[in-house]
Amino acid sequence: MEYLIHLAILFAIYAILGISLNLVVGYTGLLSITQAAFYGIGAYTTALLLTQVGVNFFLSIILGIIIAAIISFFIGLVLNKFSGDYYALGSFGFNVIVFSILLNWRGLTRGALGIAGIPKPEIFGIHFSSNFTFLIIALLSLGIVYIVARFIVHSSFGRVLKAIREDEKAIQVFGYNTLYYKLAIFVISAGMAAISGSLFASYITYVDPSTFTLIESVFILAVIILGGLANLEGSILGALFLVLLPEILRFVGLPFDTAAQMRQIIYGVIIILLMLYRPKGLLGEYKL
Amino acid sequence: MFSQLILNSIIAGAIYTLVALGFNLIYGATKFFNLTHGVLAAVGGYSVFFFSKTLGWNIYFAVVLGIVFAGLIGYGLDKFVYLPLRRKKASNMILLVASLGAMTAIQAIIAILFTSQFRTLPLNTGTQRIYEIFGGVITETQLVILVVGIIIMATLALILKYSMFGKAIKAISDDEEVARIVGINTDKIIGYVFFIGSAIAGLAGILIGFDIGIQPTMGLGLLLKGVIASIIGGIGNVYGGVIGAFLLGFVENFGIWKISGEWKDAIAFVLLIIFLIFRPRGIMNKQ
Amino acid sequence: MTIIETKKLTKKFDGVKAVNNLSLQIEEGKITGIIGPNGSGKTTLINLLTGVIPIESGTVIIEGTEKLVKIKPSQISFYGITRTFQDIRLFEQMTVLDNILVVLTERHVLKALFERHKNYHLKHAGEVLRKVDLWDKRNQFAAELSYGQRKLLEIGRALAMKAKIYFFDEPFAGLFPEMVKIISTIMNELKRENKSIILIEHNIGLIRQLSDYVFVMDEGEILAEGISTKVLEKKEVIGAYLGD
Numbered sequence: 001m002e003y004l005i006h007l008a009i010l011f012a013i014y015a016i017l018g019i020s021l022n023l024v025v026g027y028t029g030l031l032s033i034t035q036a037a038f039y040g041i042g043a044y045t046t047a048l049l050l051t052q053v054g055v056n057f058f059l060s061i062i063l064g065i066i067i068a069a070i071i072s073f074f075i076g077l078v079l080n081k082f083s084g085d086y087y088a089l090g091s092f093g094f095n096v097i098v099f100s101i102l103l104n105w106r107g108l109t110r111g112a113l114g115i116a117g118i119p120k121p122e123i124f125g126i127h128f129s130s131n132f133t134f135l136i137i138a139l140l141s142l143g144i145v146y147i148v149a150r151f152i153v154h155s156s157f158g159r160v161l162k163a164i165r166e167d168e169k170a171i172q173v174f175g176y177n178t179l180y181y182k183l184a185i186f187v188i189s190a191g192m193a194a195i196s197g198s199l200f201a202s203y204i205t206y207v208d209p210s211t212f213t214l215i216e217s218v219f220i221l222a223v224i225i226l227g228g229l230a231n232l233e234g235s236i237l238g239a240l241f242l243v244l245l246p247e248i249l250r251f252v253g254l255p256f257d258t259a260a261q262m263r264q265i266i267y268g269v270i271i272i273l274l275m276l277y278r279p280k281g282l283l284g285e286y287k288l
Numbered sequence: 289m290f291s292q293l294i295l296n297s298i299i300a301g302a303i304y305t306l307v308a309l310g311f312n313l314i315y316g317a318t319k320f321f322n323l324t325h326g327v328l329a330a331v332g333g334y335s336v337f338f339f340s341k342t343l344g345w346n347i348y349f350a351v352v353l354g355i356v357f358a359g360l361i362g363y364g365l366d367k368f369v370y371l372p373l374r375r376k377k378a379s380n381m382i383l384l385v386a387s388l389g390a391m392t393a394i395q396a397i398i399a400i401l402f403t404s405q406f407r408t409l410p411l412n413t414g415t416q417r418i419y420e421i422f423g424g425v426i427t428e429t430q431l432v433i434l435v436v437g438i439i440i441m442a443t444l445a446l447i448l449k450y451s452m453f454g455k456a457i458k459a460i461s462d463d464e465e466v467a468r469i470v471g472i473n474t475d476k477i478i479g480y481v482f483f484i485g486s487a488i489a490g491l492a493g494i495l496i497g498f499d500i501g502i503q504p505t506m507g508l509g510l511l512l513k514g515v516i517a518s519i520i521g522g523i524g525n526v527y528g529g530v531i532g533a534f535l536l537g538f539v540e541n542f543g544i545w546k547i548s549g550e551w552k553d554a555i556a557f558v559l560l561i562i563f564l565i566f567r568p569r570g571i572m573n574k575q
Numbered sequence: 576m577t578i579i580e581t582k583k584l585t586k587k588f589d590g591v592k593a594v595n596n597l598s599l600q601i602e603e604g605k606i607t608g609i610i611g612p613n614g615s616g617k618t619t620l621i622n623l624l625t626g627v628i629p630i631e632s633g634t635v636i637i638e639g640t641e642k643l644v645k646i647k648p649s650q651i652s653f654y655g656i657t658r659t660f661q662d663i664r665l666f667e668q669m670t671v672l673d674n675i676l677v678v679l680t681e682r683h684v685l686k687a688l689f690e691r692h693k694n695y696h697l698k699h700a701g702e703v704l705r706k707v708d709l710w711d712k713r714n715q716f717a718a719e720l721s722y723g724q725r726k727l728l729e730i731g732r733a734l735a736m737k738a739k740i741y742f743f744d745e746p747f748a749g750l751f752p753e754m755v756k757i758i759s760t761i762m763n764e765l766k767r768e769n770k771s772i773i774l775i776e777h778n779i780g781l782i783r784q785l786s787d788y789v790f791v792m793d794e795g796e797i798l799a800e801g802i803s804t805k806v807l808e809k810k811e812v813i814g815a816y817l818g819d
Contacts, residue, residue, distance in 0.1 A: 082564060085320065085380045089560075093560050096512060104548065159692075160677060160680075163677045166666035167665075172648035173648045175651075175653065215392065222389075258400050271388060271392070272386050274389075275385055285668065288381045288382045
């Protein structure tokens, strides 16, 4: 049972990441491969604020969102100058830069040593010390992110995002300043990813840069492609699959230390198969 | 100190050149960013490790096998993944994502087969000779890297310029559709391009293995440098890749002169982003 | 009155002058045709006037008041300009209804975020779609429509803008007579409402039938201009088409 709760928490974290990235990739058509950077910014903000300054966890989530939003604003400004595969490369670059900073700015982040001893959340005297209570926070966060994402997708703004994805020049001709729209969704997406990071930090109680690499960004991309681009429920499904897969592997009898690599192989192969045979993914309405 | 920096820059440039050459060749022919390219260096390095250390075969033989094996993997990827996608008129983004998948999978396969431990490739001579040039130091292996880099650059340049094969590649680069219409078997030529480009990448991995060592994740770093070198030099332009590679080598090494070496990657990427903003066509390509 | 005027408009591609020092005036409330052989610069001209490609040199004057040397595509709707594309640029993986709704709803980023399409949007979209006979297909993806239906949707999208100035780039290409009739009717209706239409077409018969005034382009310049019947008889015009 404890184990199921653990899986459920991880699921919630990845579902939020998936939804956040889908808004940018699936709905707006921007091939962003840098989500791990904002995931990491959220995680480190919470880690630092909780261990160094003693800030409340929930406040740290908000601050994490703000910091990720500010950083993503500037990254988004630069990325807006690119399109298609150049956008992907540029975003790659930013992931590397952010990772480099997390790894090398030891004065702030303690580099490869990471930050340990991150406490569990508490508010108004309630300690969320058990995994079960943490799960509630995680699921609530997922719920909020999902509702916000749905709201965005069904608004006029959401429709414009899809038009940008289909033909950016064409929608511009009809009076839309697409740069603002792209920037806005990129920032919103980064803020959501930061929430996942905060959850991750407090749950695992330890963060280090190795979680927030390019490969992680590729995983998140795989989640949403598998679940289906431009489909929020699909991202949730994809996250479920991501979390259950290692368990299935372990069930089948693979030794633990290769489970992570096996997962990577399976993800790589799944991406290739999806591109070849079903670019829409499971529930998606859009293919790249 | 200064001359050491220059030597280091040149050596780095030579390695990046090897990676950029293959990457550019493939981009020129297919117009997509083949992100699997870097991991093929690891394939090269690890296959030499396998043949020489695990199987105990002659090192030179192992090197040749390693290069060929890397080339074959690249060729296989084209045949089974990229070509079918191109036939379906897949967009560049789909190809890029597929190459990401391949990169992820291959890197993990290597890690499972050989563990993530850092390995070195054995050399024939027990100790290496070290040369002193203008006050800087360079090992024999590094000298070999430089020489090999230059030879491959020159050979490739000659092939591209003067052979029928090279002309076919240029035709495909300019317009694949037209090349096909005039009777060039574009699928076959592109297959060869993948083989050659990947083999060169494998060679780069092998040389690094001799110089520093190999690790399953080495491909990613090399890929990133190769991409940066190609873009700043002029994507698709083989000579541009060379210029970009050396420029990158210099900027990286001089850039970390005053600050810690760990920022190399970040510096490289800042350089990339600057070029993407101001001169996305690169140094050699016309605007 | 002159609704659009260009002065010495120029655009080069790789050294070739696609539009060469072009100066012309377009009358309000009329249907102005632009014809010419392939490569004469018609579409480039429209692209320049609608901000799709940047102006190299020259000026564009709108309604006598706005003098522009640079046009951003997102600006043109504020000047009452809209267009269709020769190569049909619809939002393929969106529904027919969404293709229309998206040009009706709020443009401002923040306001658009908090807006769900209202009834008046739907009503307006309904009117437009019924006019182009696509209301029944409103929930299908644009990509699923037939060629003729896609052309009609392009026009519908432009109509929805309730613009003052319409640029139609080869709207009749490849259409069956029934659809040609629908579009011609729409254009004449717009003209009755005193809207201005600029029409690129290859079909000389349609040009003769629809347009009041015609510009003939060749190699980036104006070869001839005038009332359609007169212009189409000119030797130079026929020569340009036959490739003298």
